[in-house]
Amino acid sequence: MEGEDREIASQKVEQGRFGTSSNFNQENSLSPLPPRLMRLGALPWFECWAGQLRAEKKSKHTIRAYTVAARDFSTTSLPGEETITWEQAQNLPVRVYHGRVNPSMGRIDAWLNSLGELRPATINARIAAVSHLLKWLGYAVPEWVQRPARRRPLPRPLGRSEVLKVRSAALRMEDPLAHPIVTTMLDTGLRISELCNLDIDDVDHEDLSALVIGGKGEKDRTVLFTKKTTEAIAAWDPIRAMRLKLAGSEDSERALFLSSRGNRINPRSIQKLIDRLADEAEIPRARLSPHTLRHTFATGLLERGADLVTIQRLLGHASIATTRVYLEISDQTLREIYHRAQRLPELEEFEIDSEVENELESEYLILPATAISNE
Numbered sequence: 001m002e003g004e005d006r007e008i009a010s011q012k013v014e015q016g017r018f019g020t021s022s023n024f025n026q027e028n029s030l031s032p033l034p035p036r037l038m039r040l041g042a043l044p045w046f047e048c049w050a051g052q053l054r055a056e057k058k059s060k061h062t063i064r065a066y067t068v069a070a071r072d073f074s075t076t077s078l079p080g081e082e083t084i085t086w087e088q089a090q091n092l093p094v095r096v097y098h099g100r101v102n103p104s105m106g107r108i109d110a111w112l113n114s115l116g117e118l119r120p121a122t123i124n125a126r127i128a129a130v131s132h133l134l135k136w137l138g139y140a141v142p143e144w145v146q147r148p149a150r151r152r153p154l155p156r157p158l159g160r161s162e163v164l165k166v167r168s169a170a171l172r173m174e175d176p177l178a179h180p181i182v183t184t185m186l187d188t189g190l191r192i193s194e195l196c197n198l199d200i201d202d203v204d205h206e207d208l209s210a211l212v213i214g215g216k217g218e219k220d221r222t223v224l225f226t227k228k229t230t231e232a233i234a235a236w237d238p239i240r241a242m243r244l245k246l247a248g249s250e251d252s253e254r255a256l257f258l259s260s261r262g263n264r265i266n267p268r269s270i271q272k273l274i275d276r277l278a279d280e281a282e283i284p285r286a287r288l289s290p291h292t293l294r295h296t297f298a299t300g301l302l303e304r305g306a307d308l309v310t311i312q313r314l315l316g317h318a319s320i321a322t323t324r325v326y327l328e329i330s331d332q333t334l335r336e337i338y339h340r341a342q343r344l345p346e347l348e349e350f351e352i353d354s355e356v357e358n359e360l361e362s363e364y365l366i367l368p369a370t371a372i373s374n375e
Helices: 002-016 019-027 035-040 045-055 060-074 086-090 094-100 107-113 120-136 160-172 178-188 192-196 227-244 250-254 267-281 290-303 308-315 320-326 331-343
Strands: 209-212 221-224
Touching: 035 094, 045 060, 045 086, 045 094, 045 120, 060 086, 060 107, 060 120, 107 120, 160 178, 160 267, 178 192, 178 227, 178 267, 178 290, 192 267, 192 290, 221 308, 267 290, 290 308, 308 320
Parallel strands: none
Antiparallel strands: 209 221
16 A cells, blocks of 8 residues: 555656655655555645644634645745745645655755744744644654744733723714624623624523633633623624524524624624724724723733732633733732732632723734735
């Protein structure tokens, strides 16, 4: 079987017009094809890898971003090697592609050198994608592949007066989605993708909570509501019932928030709504975003004495270190929180203050579909 795979792979290389270099990589690969990929040896590598990404439940935006990185990496040529197109590269058999991208052959170095003009955030995303690809092929990511250090710019949280402006503007807007969406964002700190994926059955009005299924990293968690949240959703229900008649899929029928056409809302439509909300509230658009609301939510909790573990759980962060960086907490601030907590007689039940909660922007890099077209 292995000999048959090798023969088919060799034929496809000849058809692709890169026989010399690809055959060299195939025969001189320093790392053998992993046993789990043996039966896939003659199949197009990209189709197999994309299937793996879907099996891992990567979002469509993540898959698109990974594809862009894999395209640039796969079409990078070494000195004296014939240039290939993305269409040719993605149709290489797994066995041939495994030899072509061997980290010891220098292709990854040439590709990394081409990323110099990109932003650190983009470079990190590209390296993460290619690292996933190499690990899938059975290679260890070389130690010399280092992600550039970067500081993610965080939005400045809204002040109390700005929060009141946003809430008032949402009530004045003609769009019936404005009030329930903004209220839910401010009262839960949901990511924008999580808000879009929220189903009507996920909300427990009696418990003042909602179950977020398949959040970032495919992790489920519970978010807390205030009475204002449930009242806003209850006021939205009659309009949702009317729009439900236009729903054309089971997914839309389950959605908590529907567009005027009866479809589940998406991140782009929410961002447009937030832009209109900023205009109505007379706040610069650059000052207001779903991420700004989420950041305000977290900062408000901290200011009111919530501990980092509580904030971490409400935000859905995997690591408390992320929460600390997210809130830009200094050592001095940690000391103040500690001493303030030590002075408290008995920790009373903590209630989320709806005036300072906020929401987020989709944390996946959303790339236009044209980004992965052939060049």
